[in-house]
Amino acid sequence: MDISEGLAFMDAEAQAGRLFDNGVWRPARGGERPVIEPATGQVLRQAGIATAEDMREAIAHAAAAQPTWAALAPRERSGVLLRAAQWLQLHVGELAHAIARETGGVIRKGEQEVSAAILLCQLAAGLPVRAQGDVLPSTPGRLSIARRVPYGVVGVISPFNIPLILGLRSVAPALALGNAVVLKPDSRTPFTGGAIMAEMLRHAGLPAGVLQVLSGDAEAGEALVTDLRVPMIAFTGSPLVGRRIGELAGRHLKKVSLELGGSNNLIILDDADLDAAASAAAFGAWFHQGQVCMASNRVLVHEAVAEELKQRLVSKAKRLPVGDGAAERVALGPLIDQRQLERFDAVVKDTIAAGAKLEAGGAHEGLFYQPTVLSGVKPGMRSFDEEPFGPVLNLVTFRTDEEAVELANNSHGGLAAGVISRDVARALAIGERINAGMVHINDQTVNNDYTNPFGGPGLGGNGTSVGGPADIEQYTRWQWVTIKSAPPAYPF
Structure with a gap:
């Protein structure tokens, strides 16, 4: 043969x-x-x-x-x-x-x-x-x-x-x-x-x-x-x-x-290396235009470092090239079709109308949607409550580890979670309390070795x-x- x-x-x-x-x-x-x-x-x-x-x-x-x-x-x-x-x-x-x-x-x-x-x-x-x-x-x-x-x-x-x-x-x-x-x-x-x-x-x-x-x-x-x-x-x-x-x-x-699908949470603690955390968050949220069931659609960041992290992410969003991935060197390609684009754009606009702030992106040419950063995202907003399935990074702030866990579990389940911290024991203690099928310490949520069990509870x-x-x-x-x-x- x-x-x-x-x-x-x-x-x-x-x-x-x-x-x-x-x-x-x-x-x-x-x-x-x-x-x-x-x-x-x-x-x-x-x-x-x-x-x-x-x-x-x-x-x-x-x-x-x-x-x-x-x-x-x-x-x-x-x-x-x-x-x-x-x-x-x-x-x-x-x-x-x-x-x-x-x-x-x-x-x-x-x-x-x-x-x-x-x-x-x-x-x-x-x-x-x-x-x-x-x-x-x-x-x-x-x-x-x-x-x-x-x-x-x-x-x-x-x-x-x-x-x-x-x-x-x-x-x-x-x-x-x-x-x-x-x-x-x-x-x-x-x-x-x-x-x-x-x-x-x-x-x-x-x-x-x-x-x-x-x-x-x-x-x-x-x-x-x-x-x-x-x-x-x-x-x-x-x-x-x-x-x-x-x-x-x-x-x-x-x-x-x-x-x-459901909500995937990437938690960034106040002792994190912010350059590494920003790189991880950007990849987790924007890889394949966020059209990934494991996408880091919620980035929960400690309020003490939220502004510094946001600045890094906005800088990345403004520099990442968007275009035809089969013909040129770009970071993001188009969304799959007009129906998907319209649904995703409505999620972003409704979240802004509910009080979130547009820090970067939020616009598109045809199916090419710019990598988007929203700050001030909270429970009750569409981009927090729903799986956006598009290139948006939702910044949610917290004060304590307990509040981070509470926010992460404010959903009906999800596939993946990540916790980034220099204190591995602290990060693991948080990760063990998150209702997700897969938990990654010091990494973002888009991970699969194919030798691992893959799944999650609830909406996962x-x-x-x-x-x-x-x-x-x-x-x-x-x-x-x-x-x-x-x-x-x-x-x-």
Whole structure:
């Protein structure tokens, strides 16, 4: 098998209006929709829009292919994931550029996505050959085993912001552990969130039907979530949509993994190195235009150093270049589309109207929004209470460590938190009291090693995690097996 081949699919016409179904690209019953490059407004390609009928047909193909895939020797499933990693390694540059264009990111962000995708495939390749169960105590003459078995078909619904990673982090381990997967990427990023995975796994030798890729709208998503042949749904996206998926999945007695968003807090104490803290806060708030579920959307700073920190951040905001990240060296690219821009701009304007002060930014040209600093942000303001999902750094002041913890926990949960201080013990004592799934001492909130559990409580999701040691538990279920040498005699 020649894994070096396969970039012909990057041609804009290669999957125009098509879905990846049973190992081939076929037309979507729902027609086509243009995929717009955020930085230029140009049409990159046409996305196929799946209907409910498309989705049901794809699920049938996945359900038919899954038993044979699960029955393969563990080393064979591992080999597919390792070859997928090799395919990605051969094409890092081209894929990174494509990611930057479709997502509105900078080239470096695209390179990081491909690098992380390689690691995700390599990590998943190790799962089939790991021990996955226990020998349980039992009566003499009986062997009692608890083992992990695949769910069958896993539905994955992924977002637009970091589409390759946020799809593959579920697709790769679910496949490795013997499931088939039906993936519905965001229709704004169908190439980076779907086509790349379809092609890399096809070239790696994944049997037809084991991975189905269908972009579409709520109709296709609801068909996936409600189909009884799909016992598990993994969703990454907004709390609003996550609640709807959770309700539907619960009604149909499905396992559901939700990774949403919420408020992430970066706490900067009065003894912090302010140059380092300002750099960390700027990256945490403005990386990929703040369109990251771990973004440092609240920066809680001790009032004794708030003014000095603000000056540093305003200086950075005014100097950071904004532009087309696929064509020039910039720090921030465009927001994904007009709808996202309008919602984010309304959050900023409403927060200013409620009493916050605009220190920098707050303006945009097209989808290019300037890095923004707001001071005097307080509970009750939209940028404090909601996840902005845009390039705004909200400065919130506090007087005591207790007040910092109280402000950080003034939310319905979040994914990540950070505490910056020269006193590590003090920072850790604060971090241990914050209601977040991940806590980083002396770092900002946008962190992921991919070998770690990733998730959060409340609006962060439903308290479950993906990644690292969490994957076997997430994508398999327990089955109890007992073995006797002969049937016993019973009194009936």
